[in-house]
Amino acid sequence: GTPPALLTTTTPVQRYDYQDYIFHTGFGTDNNVSVSGGTEKTKYYVSGSYYYNQGIVKNTDFRRYSFRSNIDQTINSKLSFTLGLNYINSGTNQKPDGNSFFSPLNSINILANFHDIYTRDALGNIKAVGERQRVNPVSVIEDIKQREETNRILANAGLKFKPTKNLSFDYTLGIDNYSQNGKTYIPPFTYPVNTGFYGGGISLDPTQNGYTSTANSTYFQINHEINGTYQANITSKLSSTTQIGYSLQYEKSSYMLLQGRGLAPFIQTVAGASTKLDPADARGELSISGGYIQQNFKFNNQVFVTGALRADGSSVFGKNQRNQLYSKASASYVISGAEYWKGLGVSSWWNLFKLRIAYGESGNLTGIGPYDRFNGYSSLGFLGKTSFFSSSTLANTNVKPERQQELEFGADLAFANNRIGVQFNYYKKRVNDLLINRVIAPTTGFSSLLDNFGSLENKGFEIVSNLVPVLGKDIRWDITGIYNHNRNKALKIGQALTLISTNAGAPVAILERQPIGVFYGTFFAIDNSGNQVKNAAGIPLQELGIQTSPLVYTSQRNAAGLPSGSVLRKIVGDPNPDFTASLVNELSYKKINFRMQLDAVQGVDVWNADWRTRQGVGNGKVAEQEDRGEVPRGFVAGNYNIEEWRIDDGSFVKLRELSLGYSFGKVRNIFSSLTASLSGRNLISWDNYKGYDPEVNAGGQSTILRGIDFGAIPVPRTFSFGIQAKF
Numbered sequence: 001g002t003p004p005a006l007l008t009t010t011t012p013v014q015r016y017d018y019q020d021y022i023f024h025t026g027f028g029t030d031n032n033v034s035v036s037g038g039t040e041k042t043k044y045y046v047s048g049s050y051y052y053n054q055g056i057v058k059n060t061d062f063r064r065y066s067f068r069s070n071i072d073q074t075i076n077s078k079l080s081f082t083l084g085l086n087y088i089n090s091g092t093n094q095k096p097d098g099n100s101f102f103s104p105l106n107s108i109n110i111l112a113n114f115h116d117i118y119t120r121d122a123l124g125n126i127k128a129v130g131e132r133q134r135v136n137p138v139s140v141i142e143d144i145k146q147r148e149e150t151n152r153i154l155a156n157a158g159l160k161f162k163p164t165k166n167l168s169f170d171y172t173l174g175i176d177n178y179s180q181n182g183k184t185y186i187p188p189f190t191y192p193v194n195t196g197f198y199g200g201g202i203s204l205d206p207t208q209n210g211y212t213s214t215a216n217s218t219y220f221q222i223n224h225e226i227n228g229t230y231q232a233n234i235t236s237k238l239s240s241t242t243q244i245g246y247s248l249q250y251e252k253s254s255y256m257l258l259q260g261r262g263l264a265p266f267i268q269t270v271a272g273a274s275t276k277l278d279p280a281d282a283r284g285e286l287s288i289s290g291g292y293i294q295q296n297f298k299f300n301n302q303v304f305v306t307g308a309l310r311a312d313g314s315s316v317f318g319k320n321q322r323n324q325l326y327s328k329a330s331a332s333y334v335i336s337g338a339e340y341w342k343g344l345g346v347s348s349w350w351n352l353f354k355l356r357i358a359y360g361e362s363g364n365l366t367g368i369g370p371y372d373r374f375n376g377y378s379s380l381g382f383l384g385k386t387s388f389f390s391s392s393t394l395a396n397t398n399v400k401p402e403r404q405q406e407l408e409f410g411a412d413l414a415f416a417n418n419r420i421g422v423q424f425n426y427y428k429k430r431v432n433d434l435l436i437n438r439v440i441a442p443t444t445g446f447s448s449l450l451d452n453f454g455s456l457e458n459k460g461f462e463i464v465s466n467l468v469p470v471l472g473k474d475i476r477w478d479i480t481g482i483y484n485h486n487r488n489k490a491l492k493i494g495q496a497l498t499l500i501s502t503n504a505g506a507p508v509a510i511l512e513r514q515p516i517g518v519f520y521g522t523f524f525a526i527d528n529s530g531n532q533v534k535n536a537a538g539i540p541l542q543e544l545g546i547q548t549s550p551l552v553y554t555s556q557r558n559a560a561g562l563p564s565g566s567v568l569r570k571i572v573g574d575p576n577p578d579f580t581a582s583l584v585n586e587l588s589y590k591k592i593n594f595r596m597q598l599d600a601v602q603g604v605d606v607w608n609a610d611w612r613t614r615q616g617v618g619n620g621k622v623a624e625q626e627d628r629g630e631v632p633r634g635f636v637a638g639n640y641n642i643e644e645w646r647i648d649d650g651s652f653v654k655l656r657e658l659s660l661g662y663s664f665g666k667v668r669n670i671f672s673s674l675t676a677s678l679s680g681r682n683l684i685s686w687d688n689y690k691g692y693d694p695e696v697n698a699g700g701q702s703t704i705l706r707g708i709d710f711g712a713i714p715v716p717r718t719f720s721f722g723i724q725a726k727f
Contacts, residue, residue: 010628016116018108018137026054026061026716041074056716057095057104058141064090078162086154088178094146098698098711099504102144102186105692106711107137109610112618121190128191135193145185152178166231174223179216185268186211210263212270215280216256223249241296248289255282284370287315302337306330314365314401318373321400330358352414352421364402367435372450373397393437394446402452404431421466428459436493436510453494456516460486480584488516488576497550504609504698504710507643511550511571517704519573519607521643525555525563533563538631539638543568573647575707578603582656593661599654601695606650609698609710611690616640621690650694650707652687673726680719 034047051064066088074080096102101110111117115129117138126143129136155175162168188210227245234240257280260273270276290312297305306329313323335341336353375395377388410425433452440449463483470477490510498510499520509520525533525543532540544563545556556565580601587594614620615636618627622639625631639645659679667674687694693714699705 013114014116015113016118018111018113018117021117022058022104022108022137022141023056024054024058026056028053030720030722038072043072045070055713057713060093060095062090062092064088080160082156082158084154084156088150088152088154090150090152092148094148095140095144096146098713100711102135102140103711104137104140105610105713106613107135107140109613109619109711110134110617111137123190125190128193133192135189136191139189143187143189146183148180148182150178150180152176168229170225170227170229172223172225174221174225176221177219179218182213182215182217184211184213188263188265209261210267210273211259211261212263212268212273213257213259214270215258217254219251219253221249221251223247237300239298241298243294243296244292246289246291248287250287251285253284255280257281285315286366286370288365289313300337302334304330304332312363312365314363316366316368316370316372317400318396318398321398324363324401324403326361326363326403328358328360330356330360332356350413350415351418352412354412355409356411357409359405359407361406362404364404364435367402368399368450373399390446392447394440394444394449396449396451399435399450400433400452402431402435403433404429406430419468419471421464423464424461425463426461428457430457430491431455434490434493436498438494438498451494453492454510455491456488457491458486458488460484475589476587478584478586480582480586482582484580485578486576489513490516500704502699502705502708502710504607504708505643505646506607506609506705506708506710507569508705508708509550509571510704514551514571515574515576517575517706518571519575519605519643519647519707520550520569521572522567522641523570523572523644524642533561535562535638537634539635540642541638542642572644573605573607573707575605575607575650577601577651591663591665593659593663595657595659596655597657599656600652602651604650604694604707606648606689606691606694606696606707606709608646608648608689608691609708610692611648611709612640612646648690648694648709649688652685652689652694654682654686654695655684657681658683671725671727673724675724677722677724678720679722680717682715682717 028051030049030051030053032047032049034045036043036045038044045068047068049064049066051066052061053063054061066086068084068086070082070084072080072082095104098105101107111129111134117126117129117136119127121127126136126138153175157173159171160168225245225247227243230242232240232242258270259277259279260270260275261277262274263272267273290310292308292310294306294308297303308328310326310328311323312326315322332354334352334354336347336351341347341353372393373396376391378391380387380389406427406429408425408427410423413422414420432455434454434456435450436453437448437450438453440446462485463481465481467479467481468477469479490512493510493512497512497520500508500510502508507519507521508517510516511518511520523543525541527533533543534540541563543555544565545554545568546565547553547568551570553568553570555568556563558564580599582600583598585594585596611620615623617623622631623636626633626635657679659677661675661677664671664674664676666672685693685695691709691714695715696709696712697706698708698710698712
């Protein structure tokens with residue numbers, strides 16, 4: 001329009017609290033019963049537990065039964081054994097995860113909140129919500145069903161043989177065997193549903209006429225480990241401990257998925273689907289073995305020295321690279337234990353002074369899948385024949401495990417009769433032969449190559465302080481503070497930039513000499529005074545110019561002083577915090593115990609995809625400002641594709657835990673011990689985050705995809721009351 005700043009009129013609109021429908025207060029219970037006893041030679045332990053917890057999202061929960069038993073048997077003075085068994089059965093009702101618009105939170109983030117999502121037609125069917133035919137959040141909560149069941153058995157057996165006073169052998173056998181079964185059912189919706197894939201556009205949802213799937217995963221692991229230990233007193237002050245051992249681990253896994261769409265009413269099985277979708281069938285086997293020798297010396301209970309060599313091999317790597325040799329060494333010196341320490345006149349108030357240094361090497365023995373080093377071929381039907389097609393990743397049979405080297409030194413100090421304590425640790429870790437899946441030229445016939453391209457470095461320090469400000473007959477107050485400072489960077493990655501895309505549109509990158517997983521994206525244009533460059537309507541503009549390298553660019557302006565040229569990119573955010581810290585207060589007075597814990601994460605950025613999405617559908621604070629005329633018309637649209645706009649402050653301080661307990665002690669002849677406790681976790685978060693919770697990550701357990709918020713469920717606030725009784 002002309003002029004571009006249009007008049008703003010407002011009209012009363014009924015708005016709805018979708019979040020009030022999605023969330024609720026969940027309840028749960030945790031029950032444990034154990035019995036232990038035995039004789040001097042035979043000891044037993046048996047326990048059983050039942051755990052149930054509702055999620056804070058409606059129609060989600062988790063249930064677990066477990067049973068555990070242990071037997072320790074001494075046969076004679078030289079031979080003993082132990083047996084253990086742990087059985088776990090768990091089940092969970094879930095909803096689609098946060099990385100799709102069919103998740104509970106994304107289904108409401110993608111809608112403006114003026115639709116009445118609760119209305120139904122005459123037959124009781126949930127109505128559509130319009131707006132590009134998005135899924136109704138009520139359908140997600142009430143109709144979409146995801147169920148997972150797990151059965152797991154952990155068993156162990158151990159044998160200890162001590163032929164002489166100084167020599168002993170230990171053998172341990174461990175087994176881990178579990179199976180998982182998952183089912184997903186999305187019924188045929190009574191209204192047409194389209195879903196927008198991230199980044200814009202419309203794609204027809206394959207679940208419009210119903211979707212069902214069933215998947216099974218099995219896993220078996222057996223581990224053998226044998227160790228020999230020889231202890232000797234060389235002199236009255238010098239003692240030695242020699243250890244030698246060998247371990248062998250074997251794993252076998254399988255995964256199968258059946259799925260289909262096109263379902264008649266009430267039909268939930270894959271066999272009943274009219275269109276069968278491609279199944280999945282994955283199998284794997286691997287083995288890991290290794291042997292070690294370690295030597296320890298102790299002198300006068302004051303000087304401690306350790307050295308070790310370990311050879312490990314993993315079948316997932318190339319035949320000529322799988323076996324690697326690793327070393328470690330450590331030493332510590334208790335200065336306060338020396339004779340000359342007493343002569344310094346400080347031992348009355350300085351109780352402990354210990355120096356430590358250590359070096360160690362290790363390898364990532366399962367950094368890739370069992371067969372990732374081979375060219376994998378899959379079959380596909382074509383004109384009644386069987387055809388084969390290759391994986392898009394170029395095979396590399398010479399790939400080897402990542403190798404970490406760490407150097408650490410520190411000190412332990414204690415003062416005032418051990419009422420003041422300080423521990424300091426400095427470390428430097430370097431990972432060489434970093435495994436990176438790098439993009440390669442399509443002319444090779446492949447799109448990526450997995451190889452040992454790079455290296456990275458972590459270095460930092462940790463300080464742990466302990467203070468007992470109050471200590472009396474009936475009262476004790478302990479304060480513990482922890483401070484962590486870590487810096488990491490990619491030293492070498494084989495190319496200047498590796499950009500990793502995610503479902504949340506986060507431009508995660510690995511850049512040489514920069515922290516791992518930074519957000520590398522487009523950004524706002526800034527003038528010489530540091531102010532945003534805006535157009536005539538007052539809308540911020542994206543920076544343009546000439547990019548000469550990933551971190552070097554030149555901004556350009558046209559005759560009107562506005563950005564011109566090509567799109568520029570830079571580091572717009574860093575999910576690696578400047579520091580983390582914790583403060584714990586523990587106070588006991590007679591039979592009362594109190595605990596408070598504060599956790600802090602500072603200097604961290606979060607890719608807040610949810611916040612940007614809400615503005616785009618008119619359901620956010622900035623969109624509200626535009627509706628009211630507080631910012632120019634078109635402000636959201638102008639900022640929407642500038643990736644820097646999605647960077648949010650993820651720093652926080654949380655009241656992590658408050659707990660109060662009371663010990664009744666012995667109660668008549670019924671209880672030998674009775675304790676009651678009341679606790680709360682994640683009670684308060686002090687932050688400036690524009691989403692639910694800055695402590696969130698849609699990337700799961702990934703070490704690269706961090707600080708991403710895309711429909712993830714926030715950490716819940718929980719309150720617990722417990723009673724522990726012993727008979």
